[in-house]
Amino acid sequence: MSRPQTTRKKRANGVESRQRILDATVEIAGERGYEGTSIAAVSAKCGLPASSIYWHFKDKDDLIAAVIERSFETWLAAVVLPGEETGTPLERITVMAANVAKSLIDAPDFLRLGLMLALERRPTEPRGRTVFLQVRDIATQKITEVTGTVFPDLDEDALRTLATYAVAGADGLFVHREIHGDAVDLVAMFELHAQLVWDAATRMASRSKG
Amino acid sequence: MSRPQTTRKKRANGVESRQRILDATVEIAGERGYEGTSIAAVSAKCGLPASSIYWHFKDKDDLIAAVIERSFETWLAAVVLPGEETGTPLERITVMAANVAKSLIDAPDFLRLGLMLALERRPTEPRGRTVFLQVRDIATQKITEVTGTVFPDLDEDALRTLATYAVAGADGLFVHREIHGDAVDLVAMFELHAQLVWDAATRMASRSKG
Amino acid sequence: MSRPQTTRKKRANGVESRQRILDATVEIAGERGYEGTSIAAVSAKCGLPASSIYWHFKDKDDLIAAVIERSFETWLAAVVLPGEETGTPLERITVMAANVAKSLIDAPDFLRLGLMLALERRPTEPRGRTVFLQVRDIATQKITEVTGTVFPDLDEDALRTLATYAVAGADGLFVHREIHGDAVDLVAMFELHAQLVWDAATRMASRSKG
Amino acid sequence: MSRPQTTRKKRANGVESRQRILDATVEIAGERGYEGTSIAAVSAKCGLPASSIYWHFKDKDDLIAAVIERSFETWLAAVVLPGEETGTPLERITVMAANVAKSLIDAPDFLRLGLMLALERRPTEPRGRTVFLQVRDIATQKITEVTGTVFPDLDEDALRTLATYAVAGADGLFVHREIHGDAVDLVAMFELHAQLVWDAATRMASRSKG
DNA sequence: AATGAATGAGGATTCATTCAT
DNA sequence: AATGAATGAATCCTCATTCAT
Numbered sequence: 001m002s003r004p005q006t007t008r009k010k011r012a013n014g015v016e017s018r019q020r021i022l023d024a025t026v027e028i029a030g031e032r033g034y035e036g037t038s039i040a041a042v043s044a045k046c047g048l049p050a051s052s053i054y055w056h057f058k059d060k061d062d063l064i065a066a067v068i069e070r071s072f073e074t075w076l077a078a079v080v081l082p083g084e085e086t087g088t089p090l091e092r093i094t095v096m097a098a099n100v101a102k103s104l105i106d107a108p109d110f111l112r113l114g115l116m117l118a119l120e121r122r123p124t125e126p127r128g129r130t131v132f133l134q135v136r137d138i139a140t141q142k143i144t145e146v147t148g149t150v151f152p153d154l155d156e157d158a159l160r161t162l163a164t165y166a167v168a169g170a171d172g173l174f175v176h177r178e179i180h181g182d183a184v185d186l187v188a189m190f191e192l193h194a195q196l197v198w199d200a201a202t203r204m205a206s207r208s209k210g
Numbered sequence: 211m212s213r214p215q216t217t218r219k220k221r222a223n224g225v226e227s228r229q230r231i232l233d234a235t236v237e238i239a240g241e242r243g244y245e246g247t248s249i250a251a252v253s254a255k256c257g258l259p260a261s262s263i264y265w266h267f268k269d270k271d272d273l274i275a276a277v278i279e280r281s282f283e284t285w286l287a288a289v290v291l292p293g294e295e296t297g298t299p300l301e302r303i304t305v306m307a308a309n310v311a312k313s314l315i316d317a318p319d320f321l322r323l324g325l326m327l328a329l330e331r332r333p334t335e336p337r338g339r340t341v342f343l344q345v346r347d348i349a350t351q352k353i354t355e356v357t358g359t360v361f362p363d364l365d366e367d368a369l370r371t372l373a374t375y376a377v378a379g380a381d382g383l384f385v386h387r388e389i390h391g392d393a394v395d396l397v398a399m400f401e402l403h404a405q406l407v408w409d410a411a412t413r414m415a416s417r418s419k420g
Numbered sequence: 421m422s423r424p425q426t427t428r429k430k431r432a433n434g435v436e437s438r439q440r441i442l443d444a445t446v447e448i449a450g451e452r453g454y455e456g457t458s459i460a461a462v463s464a465k466c467g468l469p470a471s472s473i474y475w476h477f478k479d480k481d482d483l484i485a486a487v488i489e490r491s492f493e494t495w496l497a498a499v500v501l502p503g504e505e506t507g508t509p510l511e512r513i514t515v516m517a518a519n520v521a522k523s524l525i526d527a528p529d530f531l532r533l534g535l536m537l538a539l540e541r542r543p544t545e546p547r548g549r550t551v552f553l554q555v556r557d558i559a560t561q562k563i564t565e566v567t568g569t570v571f572p573d574l575d576e577d578a579l580r581t582l583a584t585y586a587v588a589g590a591d592g593l594f595v596h597r598e599i600h601g602d603a604v605d606l607v608a609m610f611e612l613h614a615q616l617v618w619d620a621a622t623r624m625a626s627r628s629k630g
Numbered sequence: 631m632s633r634p635q636t637t638r639k640k641r642a643n644g645v646e647s648r649q650r651i652l653d654a655t656v657e658i659a660g661e662r663g664y665e666g667t668s669i670a671a672v673s674a675k676c677g678l679p680a681s682s683i684y685w686h687f688k689d690k691d692d693l694i695a696a697v698i699e700r701s702f703e704t705w706l707a708a709v710v711l712p713g714e715e716t717g718t719p720l721e722r723i724t725v726m727a728a729n730v731a732k733s734l735i736d737a738p739d740f741l742r743l744g745l746m747l748a749l750e751r752r753p754t755e756p757r758g759r760t761v762f763l764q765v766r767d768i769a770t771q772k773i774t775e776v777t778g779t780v781f782p783d784l785d786e787d788a789l790r791t792l793a794t795y796a797v798a799g800a801d802g803l804f805v806h807r808e809i810h811g812d813a814v815d816l817v818a819m820f821e822l823h824a825q826l827v828w829d830a831a832t833r834m835a836s837r838s839k840g
Numbered sequence: 841a842a843t844g845a846a847t848g849a850g851g852a853t854t855c856a857t858t859c860a861t
Numbered sequence: 862a863a864t865g866a867a868t869g870a871a872t873c874c875t876c877a878t879t880c881a882t
Binding site for chain 5: 668669670680681684689690
């Protein structure tokens with residue numbers, strides 16, 4: 001059980017240092033956005049000198065992009081619980097929505113920082129923004145596919161509209177909670193959202209069939 | 211024969227300078243957020259020296275807050291067209307939703323900058339953020355009231371939930387358009403959104419009555 | 421005789437500050453070259469904070485270029501004394517050569533810094549280098565013309581070769597003195613140089629005529 | 631059947647690494663001078679990590695000095711071709727001058743970097759500068775001696791002056807070519823230079839004898 | 841009503857160098 | 862013989878702000 005006497009504390013442990021830096025950066029960038037994240041602040045929070053941060057990351061852009069990537073993975077791991085595979089499709093979707101809500105409460109950094117970057121329009125687009133938009137597109141695509149299996153009568157266009165609306169609602173509700181804090185019952189709102197999207201899909205399907 | 215008292219152009223025209231500064235600031239702050247907006251950049255864009263900006267505005271915080279205020283007014287003027295007062299309630303609401311969509315396409319600065327500020331969590335909250343959240347709360351309250359008159363059977367709680375959902379959807383759809391650009395048919399999405407909210411309200415009302 | 425009470429010391433005198441900065445920079449850049457000249461060092465030597473230097477000059481490149489320009493003018497003023505207009509052409513040229521030698525002893529910064537920049541080949545050429553090469557070309561052109569009036573039989577090619585050789589010799593002798601210091605009798609060496617160039621010109625002229 | 635003891639390639643070949651580092655350094659230092667040569671840049675160019683450079687060289691100063699030494703040897707090998715030992719003294723000197731010109735075209739690093747170092751006057755003189763000045767002094771001394779054998783009537787003073795002038799001219803012509811590039815016919819210029827120095831020596835000798 | 845000049849604090853990044861492995 | 866990681870000092874430059882005019 002004894003830890004090997006590796007950590008002679010200080011002196012070379014690349015992997016751990018990298019994590020420490022990323023941990024510090026998520027926290028700061030999640031609070032203050034791209035410009036607000038100073039290398040000095042990250043350095044202070046993680047304990048490593050600023051110059052060491054540059055050993056692990058090419059520049060600030062690279063660091064923020066790495067943070068987006070890692071926090072997406074963290075978030076993804078939190079959403080994709082072995083969700084209930086039982087019940088009606090509507091029940092299953094409602095459970096999924098609740099899962100997403102919970103994951104956003106627990107690990108909001110990914111989406112908060114991502115939305116901040118997404119809203120910015122600086123001349124030279126930060127790589128972090130690109131990364132965020134990519135993973136977001138993939139997620140939207142996944143939703144489109146899943147919806148397609150549940151509502152086989154819907155055409156591509158309708159599916160895309162529904163997926164867009166689903167994601168947009170999620171973004172908006174997340175923003176609402178970021179503004180108003182713990183008072184908001186995010187899970188309930190997401191369940192309502194799931195219900196409404198379901199209704200919309202049902203109506204669209206009956207229309208396109210009949 | 212007296213000189214007309216119209217703008218004698220050049221030489222001390224405070225009002226015009228103020229406008230020039232605000233114009234420059236909306237553009238930059240709308241692109242880069244709070245931290246990304248430097249007084250030097252505003253100065254370069256509006257042509258006035260940095261020190262002149264400080265003659266008109268106490269500090270950066272004051273400047274950004276003024277920008278939020280002014281761009282809210284601009285936006286408000288764009289939304290509150292003498293909207294159609296005829297047709298069924300659902301029709302009227304749909305027209306209103308389309309109006310909001312159009313206004314967000316024409317004058318997106320207010321919401322873009324506002325959301326950026328809203329998502330940030332810096333230690334000392336910028337006044338601009340406070341201002342944004344206030345006008346936003348007022349708007350949400352208005353929606354609650356209007357919905358109350360159309361659905362008199364709904365209780366406070368249901369009305370607040372609906373208003374929240376309506377605003378959140380608007381935010382999310384706006385973000386979607388900011389990301390994906392002109393390709394997005396924002397008006398159509400907002401009309402869909404109006405329809406879904408209406409459905410939700412109807413169902414809630416029938417449930418709470420029956 | 422009393423100085424006007426202008427200088428309340430510190431506070432705004434753009435022209436003087438600019439000079440102070442340039443003075444400090446010649447000294448440092450003349451000793452250490454482009455890379456060796458740090459803004460911090462200039463700041464320390466001239467007493468103004470680094471940020472003030474950036475009020476007067478766009479960046480380091482701009483500062484060094486300005487130094488080259490100004491020190492060229494200083495040097496030019498020192499060379500173009502109301503030189504002796506009497507005596508044989510050879511005598512007059514010898515006096516001119518001595519003048520150049522003296523000016524290089526008194527104000528060597530222009531040439532020392534210029535040669536340093538000229539020898540460097542960094543990817544993005546500093547503007548100071550460009551400026552130096554330009555004034556140098558102009559000077560060479562002048563020499564070509566003067567020689568042409570004294571030796572009308574020489575063709576363009578010969579004149580250019582002589583001017584090039586004259587300038588190259590001056591450079592080399594200057595470098596020699598920079599290396600070996602005051603021990604070198606630069607004036608004597610320049611007089612010898614003038615004599616040799618004269619001989620060469622004479623021989624070339626007699627050859628091209630005969 | 632034993633493994634041949636030629637370079638077994640890869641895995642600890644100190645000599646080769648050293649060469650790689652020196653190669654990279656000549657290139658960079660020849661372009662950017664002392665301060666402009668960063669260990670990181672050398673590391674990037676030669677492929678070895680910065681820390682490996684410190685295994686081979688005590689510090690940056692040591693590295694630059696080594697470069698000067700090695701590039702001097704390279705250059706020397708290029709000059710001292712089995713030069714024509716026939717013809718009149720003037721012819722022999724002219725051939726030598728052409729040789730020097732060719733060597734400076736082929737391997738200009740030694741002189742370019744050396745002159746850069748020579749012109750700088752930093753507080754703590756780099757060892758590379760000392761090395762350069764030493765080999766330069768030796769070369770000048772050699773020229774003095776050779777000239778002494780050809781012109782036995784010239785006194786020490788005259789010989790030193792001639793050698794100085796010869797070296798200075800070479801420096802200046804080299805600088806000229808560094809500035810104006812391949813367009814310059816360095817060989818022709820060096821031959822002219824040799825001729826002029828010869829003339830000067832002849833005149834001095836006749837004067838000191840007569 | 842406006843501005844040229846100044847300024848200290850802090851921005852990102854690179855520096856030469858070290859040291860445990 | 863070599864290197865991954867670390868580090869403090871220095872780099873250039875921008876920041877928000879002030880103040881005398």
